[in-house]
Amino acid sequence: MEDTWGMPGPTFIGIYLLGFSATLLFAFAVRIFTRTGAASTTAPIQALSAQELACLTGGPRRVVEAAVAQLVDTGQLRASRDGYLQVSQNGQHVRIRGGENPVERTIVADVARHGSRSISILTRRLAESDAVREVVARLVSAGYLVDDELAKRRKVISLVPAVVVFSAGVVRWLEGVADDRPVGWLTVLLIGSALIGFAMYRQAICPRTFEGANAVGRASVTAPAELVAAGGFTEHPDQVIRESLLGRRGSVSGENTEGSCKG
Structure with missing residues (x-):
């Protein structure tokens, strides 16, 4: 019986780990980029009230x-x-x-x-x-401050690659179960990935931009x-x-x- 997608289990697990790690880096990058902010006014606040x-x-x-x-x-x-x-x-x-x-x-x-x-x-x-x-x-x-609607959209966008990689892992797991193949390590990885993804979904992007944080520090x-x-x-x-x-x-x-x- 051929391996699912012609890929041995250990190889898929390695690729899955690499792919999911990359999606986490992407998610953090989106959050950081969102917090860079962008002023839409030509009248910056000189001193915070x-x-x-x-x-x-x-x-x-x-x-x-x-x-x-x-x-x-x-x-x-x-x-x-x-x-x-x-x-x-x-x-x-x-x-x-x-x-x-x-x-x-x-x-x-x-x-x-x-x-x-x-x-x-x-x-x-x-x-x-x-x-x-x-x-x-x-x-x-x-x-x-980050616009609330923008922050919500960016949070969803940041998690899309993780969902794609996770979905591929679920498909592989289902086919492995159907073919009676060992899926123990993949099961652990999927559970861990789901917990990490859920935690990131629950964690809102910080509403304060880096410039806002600096303004607080100067206040x-x-x-x-x-x-x-x-x-x-x-x-x-x-x-x-x-x-x-x-x-x-x-x-x-x-x-x-x-x-x-x-x-």
């Missing part, structure tokens, strides 16, 4: 957290120890002013509308607001809102305010880009 820094370090939820910290520090919002926000009653000008930028104005309007607003709910819901999307879009245009972090932008509510320098912002959660609600994105 607290909200822009928050978006780069912790994603959209961190943007809301940084804005909340700023509003609390300026007295426009009051945080209670149970993790709720209220509009400050220090003067009617607070309601009129309502924040210095779209994100802050959105937060003040939401809290004023509800009277008392849970910080965790506010952070989660307003992370999808148009005001926060504007911050994300500005960073994408500056080449500091000056001194003010309370900037400290929150860099590390979440747990980094607020005032213990009383920090405990009020954290409320009963005891942990940061915002996403952490650093957790899946080094550099």
